[in-house]
Amino acid sequence: MTTAQHLNKQFGIAGQLSFRTDASGLVVAEIDNAQATASLCLQGAHLMSWQPRNQDQPVVWLSRAAKLASGKSIRGGAPVCWPWFGAHVSEAGFPGHGYARTVPWQVVESGTEPNGATRLTLRLVENAKTRAQWEHVCHVDLTVIVGDTLRMELSTENTGTVDFVIGEALHTYLRISDIGAVRVTGLNGCEYWDKVGGSHLRKQDGAITFTGETDRVYINTAAECVIEDDKFKRRIHIKKSGSLATVVWTPWSEKADKMGDMGQPDGWREMVCVESANAVDNVVTVASGTRHTLIVEYRTEQIQS
Numbered sequence: 001m002t003t004a005q006h007l008n009k010q011f012g013i014a015g016q017l018s019f020r021t022d023a024s025g026l027v028v029a030e031i032d033n034a035q036a037t038a039s040l041c042l043q044g045a046h047l048m049s050w051q052p053r054n055q056d057q058p059v060v061w062l063s064r065a066a067k068l069a070s071g072k073s074i075r076g077g078a079p080v081c082w083p084w085f086g087a088h089v090s091e092a093g094f095p096g097h098g099y100a101r102t103v104p105w106q107v108v109e110s111g112t113e114p115n116g117a118t119r120l121t122l123r124l125v126e127n128a129k130t131r132a133q134w135e136h137v138c139h140v141d142l143t144v145i146v147g148d149t150l151r152m153e154l155s156t157e158n159t160g161t162v163d164f165v166i167g168e169a170l171h172t173y174l175r176i177s178d179i180g181a182v183r184v185t186g187l188n189g190c191e192y193w194d195k196v197g198g199s200h201l202r203k204q205d206g207a208i209t210f211t212g213e214t215d216r217v218y219i220n221t222a223a224e225c226v227i228e229d230d231k232f233k234r235r236i237h238i239k240k241s242g243s244l245a246t247v248v249w250t251p252w253s254e255k256a257d258k259m260g261d262m263g264q265p266d267g268w269r270e271m272v273c274v275e276s277a278n279a280v281d282n283v284v285t286v287a288s289g290t291r292h293t294l295i296v297e298y299r300t301e302q303i304q305s
């Protein structure tokens, strides 16, 4: 029996959740219930898509040029950045945004919520390479609950005897009509590290609009963010807990060209990342014997015309 067949037997839910082996050899969970469709690659516990049934467009963006490949991160969806965000503080050879997004995770539980949404929990599987980059003993679980809202819970349980510090993010790419036409609200008055052209601490004034490459880590904020998209007549609400940093990122054209997997010429215009994170000033200490959980809920609201 293939891995996908085993998983279907143990965790599949008729009419809701099934597993398949992609052409790349990676296993993908497909969720298709009365409220929404979604897919998630077991490598990286990487949610690749989410579209509620009441939406004409996906809410989570996946690049047209996204490739599934062993050991490589997928462009789009919701990469799990863990146990550090961005570059490693001291080891230049360690992967950006940590290793969680490029290693296998295993399914540990699935089920149906009382409201009909589908739940799936995965646990990161350590190997010799991850142990060489992270010496601590812990369990890292991601639960996704797929319905007309999407809930993601990233939990880190310190099962060892020594406290440790993590950086993390649910690095979600959201599908928008056009990057030049949307606004992100919720961060007015917040301080942020502006990573374009150096690293400068600035203060947000009003809503965020986009006219060029934007790469910002907003700090000390638990605020709900809203992507206002008049052309798609919708707002995407992003509500979080256990997270005090929010990263807002768009590569713009030149950087997107160099990246090679953005679905050029215009893939970059159709997405914006609003990432619920603990990073820079807001990394988290997880004391021995305790658990830290970052939770994000995404929902849409129609704009009445």
Ligand code: BG6
Pocket (backbone or CB within 6 Å): 073, 096, 097, 171, 195, 215, 216, 247, 249, 275
């Ligand atoms: C963002 C970072 O979170 O992720 C950017 O702030 C980075 O600096 C972007 O370019 C994409 O990262 P990656 O490693 O997935 O190409």
